[in-house]
Amino acid sequence: MSPRRLDPSASEKLRRILDAAHELCSRCGVEGARMDEVAALAQVSKGTLYNFFESKHDLFLASMIDSYEESLRILEPADDDGAVGPVAELDRILEGMARVLEAMAPRMTVHYQAWGVVAGNDQARARLYGFLFDFFNQRSNDIVAAIREGQRNGAFAPDVDAEAVTDGIMALLGGFLYRSAFDPAYSDPARLRACFTALLRSTFYLAPEGEAGHG
Amino acid sequence: MSPRRLDPSASEKLRRILDAAHELCSRCGVEGARMDEVAALAQVSKGTLYNFFESKHDLFLASMIDSYEESLRILEPADDDGAVGPVAELDRILEGMARVLEAMAPRMTVHYQAWGVVAGNDQARARLYGFLFDFFNQRSNDIVAAIREGQRNGAFAPDVDAEAVTDGIMALLGGFLYRSAFDPAYSDPARLRACFTALLRSTFYLAPEGEAGHG
Amino acid sequence: MSPRRLDPSASEKLRRILDAAHELCSRCGVEGARMDEVAALAQVSKGTLYNFFESKHDLFLASMIDSYEESLRILEPADDDGAVGPVAELDRILEGMARVLEAMAPRMTVHYQAWGVVAGNDQARARLYGFLFDFFNQRSNDIVAAIREGQRNGAFAPDVDAEAVTDGIMALLGGFLYRSAFDPAYSDPARLRACFTALLRSTFYLAPEGEAGHG
Amino acid sequence: MSPRRLDPSASEKLRRILDAAHELCSRCGVEGARMDEVAALAQVSKGTLYNFFESKHDLFLASMIDSYEESLRILEPADDDGAVGPVAELDRILEGMARVLEAMAPRMTVHYQAWGVVAGNDQARARLYGFLFDFFNQRSNDIVAAIREGQRNGAFAPDVDAEAVTDGIMALLGGFLYRSAFDPAYSDPARLRACFTALLRSTFYLAPEGEAGHG
DNA sequence: AATGAATGAGTATTCATTCAT
DNA sequence: TATGAATGAATACTCATTCAT
Numbered sequence: 001m002s003p004r005r006l007d008p009s010a011s012e013k014l015r016r017i018l019d020a021a022h023e024l025c026s027r028c029g030v031e032g033a034r035m036d037e038v039a040a041l042a043q044v045s046k047g048t049l050y051n052f053f054e055s056k057h058d059l060f061l062a063s064m065i066d067s068y069e070e071s072l073r074i075l076e077p078a079d080d081d082g083a084v085g086p087v088a089e090l091d092r093i094l095e096g097m098a099r100v101l102e103a104m105a106p107r108m109t110v111h112y113q114a115w116g117v118v119a120g121n122d123q124a125r126a127r128l129y130g131f132l133f134d135f136f137n138q139r140s141n142d143i144v145a146a147i148r149e150g151q152r153n154g155a156f157a158p159d160v161d162a163e164a165v166t167d168g169i170m171a172l173l174g175g176f177l178y179r180s181a182f183d184p185a186y187s188d189p190a191r192l193r194a195c196f197t198a199l200l201r202s203t204f205y206l207a208p209e210g211e212a213g214h215g
Numbered sequence: 216m217s218p219r220r221l222d223p224s225a226s227e228k229l230r231r232i233l234d235a236a237h238e239l240c241s242r243c244g245v246e247g248a249r250m251d252e253v254a255a256l257a258q259v260s261k262g263t264l265y266n267f268f269e270s271k272h273d274l275f276l277a278s279m280i281d282s283y284e285e286s287l288r289i290l291e292p293a294d295d296d297g298a299v300g301p302v303a304e305l306d307r308i309l310e311g312m313a314r315v316l317e318a319m320a321p322r323m324t325v326h327y328q329a330w331g332v333v334a335g336n337d338q339a340r341a342r343l344y345g346f347l348f349d350f351f352n353q354r355s356n357d358i359v360a361a362i363r364e365g366q367r368n369g370a371f372a373p374d375v376d377a378e379a380v381t382d383g384i385m386a387l388l389g390g391f392l393y394r395s396a397f398d399p400a401y402s403d404p405a406r407l408r409a410c411f412t413a414l415l416r417s418t419f420y421l422a423p424e425g426e427a428g429h430g
Numbered sequence: 431m432s433p434r435r436l437d438p439s440a441s442e443k444l445r446r447i448l449d450a451a452h453e454l455c456s457r458c459g460v461e462g463a464r465m466d467e468v469a470a471l472a473q474v475s476k477g478t479l480y481n482f483f484e485s486k487h488d489l490f491l492a493s494m495i496d497s498y499e500e501s502l503r504i505l506e507p508a509d510d511d512g513a514v515g516p517v518a519e520l521d522r523i524l525e526g527m528a529r530v531l532e533a534m535a536p537r538m539t540v541h542y543q544a545w546g547v548v549a550g551n552d553q554a555r556a557r558l559y560g561f562l563f564d565f566f567n568q569r570s571n572d573i574v575a576a577i578r579e580g581q582r583n584g585a586f587a588p589d590v591d592a593e594a595v596t597d598g599i600m601a602l603l604g605g606f607l608y609r610s611a612f613d614p615a616y617s618d619p620a621r622l623r624a625c626f627t628a629l630l631r632s633t634f635y636l637a638p639e640g641e642a643g644h645g
Numbered sequence: 646m647s648p649r650r651l652d653p654s655a656s657e658k659l660r661r662i663l664d665a666a667h668e669l670c671s672r673c674g675v676e677g678a679r680m681d682e683v684a685a686l687a688q689v690s691k692g693t694l695y696n697f698f699e700s701k702h703d704l705f706l707a708s709m710i711d712s713y714e715e716s717l718r719i720l721e722p723a724d725d726d727g728a729v730g731p732v733a734e735l736d737r738i739l740e741g742m743a744r745v746l747e748a749m750a751p752r753m754t755v756h757y758q759a760w761g762v763v764a765g766n767d768q769a770r771a772r773l774y775g776f777l778f779d780f781f782n783q784r785s786n787d788i789v790a791a792i793r794e795g796q797r798n799g800a801f802a803p804d805v806d807a808e809a810v811t812d813g814i815m816a817l818l819g820g821f822l823y824r825s826a827f828d829p830a831y832s833d834p835a836r837l838r839a840c841f842t843a844l845l846r847s848t849f850y851l852a853p854e855g856e857a858g859h860g
Numbered sequence: 861a862a863t864g865a866a867t868g869a870g871t872a873t874t875c876a877t878t879c880a881t
Numbered sequence: 882t883a884t885g886a887a888t889g890a891a892t893a894c895t896c897a898t899t900c901a902t
Contacts, residue, residue, distance in 0.1 A: 010865095025334075026334075027335065028334065028335035029331055029332075029333075029334030029335040030246075030331060030334075031245075031246050031331060031332075031334075032334065032335040034891090034892065034893085035892075035893060035894080036892080036893095039868095044866080044867090045866060045867045045868060046867080046868065046893090046894080047865090047866060047867055047868065047894090047895085047896085048865080048866060048867075049894095050893095050894070050895080051865075051866080055893080055894085056892095056893065056894090108330075109330060109334055112327050112330035112331065113330055113331040113334060115244075115324060115327035115328050115330075115331070115396065116244050116245055116246060116327070116328040116330075116331030116332070117244070117246075117331070118244075119240070119241070119242075119243060119244030119245075119246075119247065119324060119328060120242060120243035120244045120247040121244075128397070129396075129397035132397045132398075133397050133398050136394060136397075136398065137398075160413065161409065161412075161413045163409075164406075164409040164410050164412065164413035164414075165410075165413050165414065167401075167406060167409070167410050168387060168410040168413060168414045170390065170394070171386065171387045171389075171390025171391055171393075171394065171401075171410060172383060172386045172387065172390060173390065174386075174389060174390030174391070174392075174393035174394050175385065175386025175387060175388065175389030175390035175391075175392075175393065176386050176389070176390075177389075177393060178386075178389035178390065178392060178393045179351060179385065179386065179389050181330060181344075182343070182344040182347045182348050182351075183344075183347075183348050183351065183352075186382075186386075191379075191382060194376065194378075194379040194382070195379050195380075195382050195383040195386060197376075197379065198375065198376045198379035198380050198383060199379075199380065199383045199414045199415070200414070249874090249875065249876085250875075250876060250877085251875080251876095251885095254885090259883080259884095260883055260884045260885060261876090261877085261884080261885065262877095262878085262879085262882090262883060262884055262885070263882085263883060263884080265876095265877070265878085266882075266883080270876080270877085271875095271876060271877090455764070456764070457764075457765060458764060458765035459760075459761050459762070459763075459764030459765045459766075460676075460761055460764075461675075461676050461761055461762075461764075462764065462765040464895090464896065464897085465896075465897060465898085466864095466896080466897095469864090474862080474863090475862055475863040475864060476863080476864065476897090476898085476899095477861090477862060477863055477864070477898095477899085477900085478861080478862060478863080480897095480898070480899085481861070481862080485897080485898085486896095486897060486898090539760060539764060542757050542760035542761070543760050543761040543764060545753075545754060545757035545758055545760075545761075545826060546674050546675060546676060546757065546758040546760070546761030546762075547674075547676075547761070548674075549670075549671075549673065549674030549675075549676075549677065549754055549758060550672065550673035550674045550677040558827070559826075559827040559828075562827045562828075563827050563828050566824060566827075566828065567828075590843065591839065591842075591843045593839075594836075594839040594840050594842065594843035594844075595840075595843050595844065597831075597836060597839070597840050598817060598840040598843060598844045600820065600824065601816065601817045601819075601820025601821050601823075601824065601831075601840060602813060602816045602817065602820060603820065604816075604819060604820030604821070604822075604823035604824050605815065605816025605817060605818065605819030605820035605821075605823065606816050606819070606820075607819075607823060608816075608819035608820065608822060608823045609781060609815070609816065609819050611760065611774075612773070612774040612777045612778050612781075613777075613778050613781065613782075616812075616816075621809075621812060624806065624808075624809040624812070625809050625810075625812050625813040625816060627806075627809065628805065628806045628809035628810050628813060629809075629810065629813045629844045629845070630844070655886095679870090679871070679872085680871075680872060680873085681871080681872095684889095689887080689888090690887060690888045690889060691872090691873085691888080691889065692873095692874085692875085692886090692887060692888055692889065693886080693887060693888075695872095695873070695874080696886070696887080700872080700873085701871095701872065701873090
């Protein structure tokens with residue numbers, strides 16, 4: 001009879017908690033954030049926080065990894081736009097990165113704090129580092145594969161060191177993220193795209209240079 | 216009459232304090248480090264710490280900026296090796312960056328914590344951000360100037376976007392630093408040099424491509 | 431229609447709860463025991479605990495008094511073995527005490543904690559102290575009565591201070607209980623019986639000394 | 646120049662802390678006592694409490710063991726009153742026990758709480774139990790030695806089981822202590838002395854019975 | 861009556877900072 | 882100027898108790 005308003009499901013609560021932690025972390029830093037405030041902002045009691053997480057460190061680490069994941073989710077939906085060959089594939093990957101920069105830059109203050117949180121806690125560090133290591137390596141593998149495929153079918157210059165170029169592409173993203181933390185100009189995805197163009201297009205795309213390429 | 220036991224000079228003490236702070240920061244994180252431990256490791260009393268610094272935050276911020284400066288000092292002495300033109304100048308800059316990576320990578324865990332320390336403290340943040348902003352912009356200006364000089368005297372391709380390439384070069388350093396924090400493979404300067412080669416040489420150095428360049 | 435799954439009777443549940451409390455009390459102490467654990471061990475919900483008891487203190491106090499009662503129950507069934515005079519009666523009482531020691535010694539760690547629980551709670555203290563006061567005084571009265579009866583009919587020496595001897599007998603039990611908490615040798619009923627023999631028999635039983643006694 | 650009022654020495658502070666803990670323990674129980682209150686009562690800061698003790702448990706355990714020691718100290722000074730043989734020696738020991746009862750009875754509420762504190766903490770339990778075990782055994786050895794000596798030189802009846810009597814004497818003290826916790830009548834040393842007289846004198850002192858003894 | 865997730869008052873403990881010597 | 886014992890504000894965390902289902 002009563003509208004039986006379903007108790008906010010556990011996942012809704014978890015969402016509110018993670019968001020509250022993120023918000024406070026970006027406002028005051030992990031050290032400055034208090035569990036009382038997290039609870040108040042998430043509209044749950046402090047006890048409930050501890051039903052979801054073992055400790056403050058646990059909570060904030062989870063919040064920060066969640067924030068990474070949230071920022072990176074932007075890469076995924078594009079997977080199904082019928083990619084038409086390695087050039088388009090690489091374009092798609094680069095464009096994804098520009099969008100990742102856009103999504104992550106406002107969160108860098110929070111992300112960097114993760115290092116403070118995990119320093120001196122081997123388990124937490126392993127978890128965060130593992131997450132980042134895997135993310136970067138998976139992206140790298142995708143890029144290397146696209147370049148090799150392009151070299152095989154003649155779309156890309158054959159003498160390019162695919163691994164070095166891939167390292168460079170990933171590094172460009174990392175470098176913009178790094179710099180955006182203290183220089184907002186580098187959170188602009190257009191600026192990253194300009195880098196891609198300047199450093200990559202002329203280098204190894206044969207097409208933009210007409211049929212000539214480097215040779 | 217008294218044995219005139221020479222007090223260790225203030226600068227020696229300061230050195231020991233900064234090093235102790237750095238050491239503890241890398242072992243336990245800023246939050247986990249205690250002033251007691253800093254004092255013990257630096258072989259001074261806790262009171263002495265407060266003769267040098269206003270607060271724990273001040274001390275660790277100073278330690279981290281000192282660590283940055285220490286890592287970047289490697290760039291400076293080379294300034295006087297009679298640079299013979301923009302190509303050599305750029306080579307020198309790139310080589311300096313490889314050495315900076317080598318020097319900074321082992322310290323990244325500490326450096327990243329700076330963000331945690333300064334979050335929620337406007338003054339400290341301004342100081343850290345200002346330091347980094349200035350460092351990166353000065354480097355960028357040097358590089359842009361070298362490229363423009365090279366374009367003016369025909370050493371570099373004229374159609375290259377000097378600013379975008381410069382952003383890219385700086386980003387490569389930043390990106391390697393970022394990634395080295397969780398993937399030791401990226402603290403290897405040889406890997407960064409390989410990136411420079413793959414992404415830059417063929418792009419805008421006219422020389423390696425003969426007098427032809429891109430067109 | 432419904433399968434009429436018989437709920438375990440309330441008394442069964444109560445039994446499980448009291449036993450669980452006792453078990454945890456002896457493992458971790460009252461302070462260390464948590465209601466969660468009691469509920470889990472008793473296989474009821476936490477809410478059910480509060481249907482039976484007002485509070486944690488109430489529950490543990492009840493558990494401890496129950497444990498006392500359980501240990502002392504051993505004294506009762508013997509009441510009906512046709513006692514044949516004060517000597518046999520006293521023997522029966524002493525033997526009962528040896529059996530009480532045997533039953534209580536393993537529970538002393540728990541019993542002593544009762545004082546911690548009731549300290550600072552006048553009502554609870556009154557309840558526990560009242561219980562113990564009554565038990566000891568009833569036993570004392572029984573013993574005094576037996577001795578006086580024996581003195582009246584010539585079985586015991588007439589010059590013995592019945593009250594002092596009774597205090598002594600009760601104290602022997604109390605003393606063994608006290609010491610058994612930290613020295614397991616004193617939980618051995620044979621050792622208590624040896625005390626009774628050494629201190630009591632020759633003192634005021636006329637019988638063992640032949641018809642002569644002390645005079 | 647200034648009166649150089651010596652900082653209260655550490656031992657003075659320690660004394661105040663232990664006494665404050667004892668006081669609060671007897672008023673509210675260990676569980677009910679708060680560190681804030683201990684600090685206030687001892688006129689030190691909470692931090693100082695933790696300079697002396699690892700934890701609340703540690704502090705109260707130390708306070709309780711100190712309280713035992715304090716109560717038992719009453720036994721020691723008498724050692725040098727030229728004891729004139731085993732009868733006087735035993736009298737001295739028994740009188741010491743009566744005085745111990747007098748000193749300890751008001752502290753029993755606190756002493757019993759020790760069990761609550763050490764339950765579930767193996768190390769603390771070992772420390773408390775070890776202390777009590779040693780105290781009781783040392784007293785027992787003294788008593789057994791005095792009885793044997795008396796038997797050797799004919800002062801005591803030779804057929805008395807020295808160990809059993811000793812167990813009994815110690816148990817009388819323990820039993821009075823136990824009972825005094827809930828029945829103040831048993832904190833009266835005269836009542837314990839009456840027990841000694843009733844149970845011991847006629848039993849194995851040869852003297853009071855004239856040359857006759859038991860037979 | 862039974863459940864157990866949610867609550868939040870209560871407290872032990874920490875550690876940056878001070879200051880008498 | 883150096884020391885380090887003392888301080889006490891600050892806060893993570895616990896767990897008895899409640900109550901909607």
